[in-house]
Amino acid sequence: MKIAIFTDTFSPDVNGVAKTLKRFTDYLEDRGIAYRVFAPKSSTNNLFSTEIHRFRSLPFFLYPDCRLALPNMLHVKEELTQFKPDIIHVATPFNIGLCGLHYAKKLNIPVVGSYHTDFDKYLEYYDLQFLTKLLWKYMRWFHRPLRKIFVPSIDTMTHLKKHGFTNLEIWPRGIDCSVFHPSYDQQSIRDKYGIKEKYILLYVGRIAPEKDVMLLPSIHAQLPKEIQNDVHWFVVGDGPQQQDLKKQAPHNMTFAGFLTGTDLAHAYAAADLFVFPSSTETFGNVVLESLASGTPAVCANAGGVRGIIQNQVTGLLCERKNIAAFAQAIQTLLENHPNRKEMGWNGRNYALTQSWESIFERLLENYEDALQKTQVGLLA
Secondary structure, three states, X not given: OOEEEEOOOOOOOOOHHHHHHHHHHHHHHHOOOOEEEEEEOOOOOOOOEOOEEEEOEEEEOOEEEEEEEOOOHHHHHHHHHHHOOOEEEEOOOOHHHHHHHHHHHHOOOOEEEEOOOOHHHHHHHOOOXXXXXXXXXXXXXXXXXXXXXXXOOHHHHHHHHHOOOOOEEEOOOOOOOOOOOOOOOHHHHHHHHOOOOOEEEEEEOXXXXXXXXXXXXXXXXXXXXXXXXXXXXEEEOOOOOHHHHHHHOOOOEEEEEOOOHHHHHHHHHHOOEEEEOOOOOOOXXXXXXXXXXXXXXEEEOXXXXXXXXXXXOOEEEXXXXXXXXXXXXXXXXXXXXXXXXXXHHHHHHHHOXXXXXXXXXXXXXXXXXXXXXXXXXXXX
């Protein structure tokens, strides 16, 4: 099978979509499966090879991790004509994705796609709710020709079914438990960042409105005074609200910026709890990374996160945006060390069952199935 992937975000971009697709292309390469990736040029260093084709781009205002590219259509057509892919996978619904959809139709190549981001939920955070109907009209049009639409969670599947989508398949995310594990030297993070407090509360993700990250200072303020003095917040990531968060942050909040690889894994392993208030996740890669590291998670009871966290077993789920509920959950787990440790081991054991290899094998099986199917569109 030869696979052409069209995406508006790819490594070295730091987001779930880009990292998942890079994992997938690594998997394809290891198994000698031919592929081509069409992606925007990134604002940072770019991977380039005969398999990866890059185009000039600008950041998309709603989601800067995805970029609006200006693909060279003639170059794309020439490459596809020479490569002769068996299937096209459009991973995002913007310019590069549109380019892939266009040539799938024009060259009569079977096309599938994946849905990664609930942009309709993002609109509320940017006061753009009036665009909701137009957005769903476009999304239905874009996804209608796809033989299969891969979604990361049952929650996302349910959400799309309500909007008339069909041909939906679950494509969850995996975890590399050889990188994310509890066995790192936990003291090294404390020494590096001068952390003296008893507990570390970790947040990893974009510092942006849709992540509800500005709730963190309020959650801290709701904690009992003795716990406030015992915790240190460790924030990993960057984004448009970083300066606002710094202004409101308690004195015991460290901003580490972007961390990757073993640096990031060290942070997860050193934390006592992972606190993630976002209610807009279609999956929640960072939550799975936390569980793999033996760190229980306190998360919003919303979105794809609900499919990862087993409440009271691997962490606690709180009503979205309920500051008091988050503070109470943190207090409950910090005051019960045996329960917290048990949840950590439960999370690690769950993560061990979520290997990338089995997930990608299933995706290839779905590709094969899509090639056999008569095309069926979305409901009107």
